Amino acid sequence: MAAPRGRIHEVVVVGGGIVGLACAWRIAQSGASVLVVEREEPGAGASGVAAGMLAPVTEAEFGEETLLRLNLEGAAAWPAFAAELSERTGIDLEYRQSGALVVAVDPDDVGELRRLNELQTALGLDAEWKSGRECRRLEPGLSPRIRGGTLAPADHHVDPRAVVSALREALLAEGGEIRSGVAVEAVEQSGTAVAGVRTGDGPIPADAVVVAAGARSAELGVPDSPPVRPVKGQILRLRGAPERPPATRIVRTPRCYVVSRPGGEVVVGATVEERGFDLTVTAGAVHRLLEAAWEVLPDIEERELVEARAGLRPGTPDNCPVVGAGSLAGLFWATGHHRNGVLLAPITASAIAALIAGDQSDSALAPFSPDRFAKAAQLAGSAT
Template sequence: MTRVPSDADADVLVIGGGIIGLAVAWRTAQRGLRTVVVDPSPGGGAAKVAAGMLAPVTELQYGEEPLLRLGLASNQRYEAFAAELSEASGGRDTGYRQCGTVAVALDSDDREELRELHAFHRRLGLDSTWLTGREARRLEPMLAPGVRGGLHVADDHQVDGRRLLTALRAAAEHAGVAVRPAEAVELLVEGGRAVGARLSTDGTVTAGQVVLAAGPHSHRLAGLPEGVLPAIRPVKGQVLRLRIPDAYRPFLSRNVRAVVRGQHIYLVPRENGELVIGATTEEQGYDTTVTAGGVYELLRDAHELVPGITELPLLETSAGLRPGSPDNAPLLGPTSLPGLVAATGHYRNGVLLTPVTADLVSEYLATGELPALAQPFTPTRFSSDRSTAKALA
């Protein structure tokens, strides 16, 4: 464990108060470390928009086996994590629900792609069941008659990102985390080591270790030496929220997803009657404008999948920014700058990877040892010895 200067404000400073930053701070404080979180809007970020699918299997892409292992490990921790968080936050509900996912195909090409994915699942020993179109509609009667087949993954679940954020902030503060509603405008570096941050409120916070968990803004922090962190690009996602009236329930019992015209779409039914439809994937920089085109595409594709959605009231449209790393996998653990630890770049899997990220990063902060599960995701995988030496010179 790093020796903290006696005059430091905290043992650990977490820059970023979204779902990842708050979870890391909570777990770190539970280990007895004095922890401060700084964020201009604590409890915000992409998770406030996200649908909250916990889908390590149906999100799997070829060549992502290390990320799959990380996602499965996090998914396996979620039930206990949600229960502990609910108790630690004074009984707040996180919306965690074990419901499973049905992924379906609407044409023969999509069906063949799903067949290949199912075979890939089986080779990896994953619990994934092939469904005929009739079997898929038997599980979810609201699916379109033209569904050609699909997969049932019983262990893909869901959580409510907004409720999770509220519970995490309450639990963190109850554990002694100081949450400062301010922006970290500059990383403080002394003697080649990160020692804290200067804040927008003109103050500073000094700490023995600094965790960078600012999502797509992580690499933009002033004072961060060049080459220490790769660029984290913002990937815009537009999401719709509809209401399922009592007369229409049960509308869907499970998460439902598909590829329609090459675009991924999912529908996540909440127990409170909300139906979340998402999400677009747009490389549009830091723009979070909800567009007519984005709303139209989501409704159009969702209607092809579940025609009955046109009868549901539209409650909300929103857009958020996913933090995407160069290889779309998270950055976890120590950077090449001593004292600076990364917990960012989770892309589409931020909500899913929250429990495991909090456990792995807090373990490193407390012991100085990075668990094996996190080692494929260290930030230094993007830097050469030469670039690191130059950045720290």
């Protein structure tokens, strides 16, 4: 839907992925006029490639306890978010509370997963070690080679493409607008405040701007932009009989993950590559992902390979998102979510909508303020 030319919108959201659309929807629900500007089509970037895992427990890492707390809050927000979005649009998001099973194939895997399970236990997470036999009892399609694994019943998944479609419909129903195929070249400012955005089609005035442009968020000429960079991920989609999924839960190993959807789609991912904005799908990555999935779920080899794509996650130096007010009045950041964009979209959207409405009370996102990088640089400079 094209927005009327020359109209002054209260809020312009740069980026039509899940995070940008969710922010726009929540802002529109508050009664503000909002326009999403997307360089391609909504969901054409990382959101359309992502597997949609809502898995803070199995993705917990050493040294990321602060991020873990946010991820757990993000996961807790999803049941109500999914229910509301489905009710308003009639679209099935394929939100499934099926749990996740992280399995070990060799002794090295066992050692790594045991250490992670000790961390999960120490953090009070619901993750239980299972023997190889117990893993196969839970998922009969697993290879006999499985030596053990960790069951995380609270980890879930959703179909990001369905979420994009639903968010688009929900936003339009609230009076929001979307302008597709338009690249934002810069955030425009007047003095110390934003004045809108400049696009290839001309300026779009606005009282507030939300930057949710994913891996391209640092390209908009904003002073003190947070250091967001692209992190390439290649991912595969297979198809098979819906009544014979390779697994009923998310299945992960140290080398891949496999997500089975109700309609027969099976998602296998994903690489993590520092390749700039390269979106090439490589034979080596396809081979490694399929091999890693086959060694734990042998039935994978009978599936039809229907899609191989690459996406660009928005990474940051500390692997944490960038959510909050920027250095200009009326500027807000909702980016840098790396592998957690789908997971954190609901709470990011609520936080941004609250900030625009003048509510500064969301302390959960305080550690992820956009100014943390500038503050760290100042501290480093003063120490030398």
